[in-house]
Amino acid sequence: MITVSDVKQYLYCPKIIYFDHVLHVSKPADQKLETGKEKHQEMVGKEKRRKGALFYDTELDSAEKLFKVELESSRLGLKGVLDYLIRTERELIPVDYKFGYSNDGQAHLNHKYQLAAYALLVEDSFQTTVRRAYVHYSRDRVNVRIDMTDEIRRRTSKTIGEIARIVEEEIEPGGTRNSGRCIDCEYRRYCSGVAV
Numbered sequence: 052m053i054t055v056s057d058v059k060q061y062l063y064c065p066k067i068i069y070f071d072h073v074l075h076v077s078k079p080a081d082q083k084l085e086t087g088k089e090k091h092q093e094m095v096g097k098e099k100r101r102k103g104a105l106f107y108d109t110e111l112d113s114a115e116k117l118f119k120v121e122l123e124s125s126r127l128g129l130k131g132v133l134d135y136l137i138r139t140e141r142e143l144i145p146v147d148y149k150f151g152y153s154n155d156g157q158a159h160l161n162h163k164y165q166l167a168a169y170a171l172l173v174e175d176s177f178q179t180t181v182r183r184a185y186v187h188y189s190r191d192r193v194n195v196r197i198d199m200t201d202e203i204r205r206r207t208s209k210t211i212g213e214i215a216r217i218v219e220e221e222i223e224p225g226g227t228r229n230s231g232r233c234i235d236c237e238y239r240r241y242c243s244g245v246a247v
């Protein structure tokens with residue numbers, strides 16, 4: 052079963068899926084990941100203390116807040132742990148925290164589809180339809196709304212299928228053409244396809 056993080060990684064660079072799920076290479080300890088976990092705890096603490104949900108949005112004042120929601124779907128072949136789920140009388144709204152900057156007020160592409168994958172899992176687990184989701188970027192304090200359109204559903208399902216195919220058929224895909232992504236890549240030392 053693949054994870055929602057795989058969706059994010061695949062859109063960063065498809066080769067990461069191959070290193071992780073086919074070759075099972077060992078990864079060096081990731082300091083950024085540890086820092087991210089600490090910051091995540093901080094963010095959850097703040098959100099628990101807030102009167103309303105999602106940064107004082109009055110529309111969500113009486114919403115129930117669920118944190119670290121474990122989700123799994125055998126139908127989708129996907130699982131993940133969602134940062135934050137807002138439950139109102141009318142809808143469920145997935146939220147993902149990111150500890151960086153937004154893309155000029157928009158979601159980064161891999162974050163957008165990561166969140167859409169969470170939304171599909173929420174739909175499957177709670178037998179509901181998710182209409183919107185949010186990515187919160189802590190550095191510039193931006194909440195980006197993602198509308199769950201037919202197009203985003205189709206593209207997300209297609210991405211999940213492509214990842215599953217790499218894993219099942221042990222296919223080595225091409226890497227990213229964005230050389231900037233290779234600079235900090237933790238798989239760089241294994242990779243013969245570093246973008247230049």
Ligand code: SF4
Pocket residue numbers: 063064065066067226227232233236237238239242243244245246
């Ligand atoms: S070094 Fe570049 S091409 Fe290789 S896995 Fe990392 S991001 Fe992808």
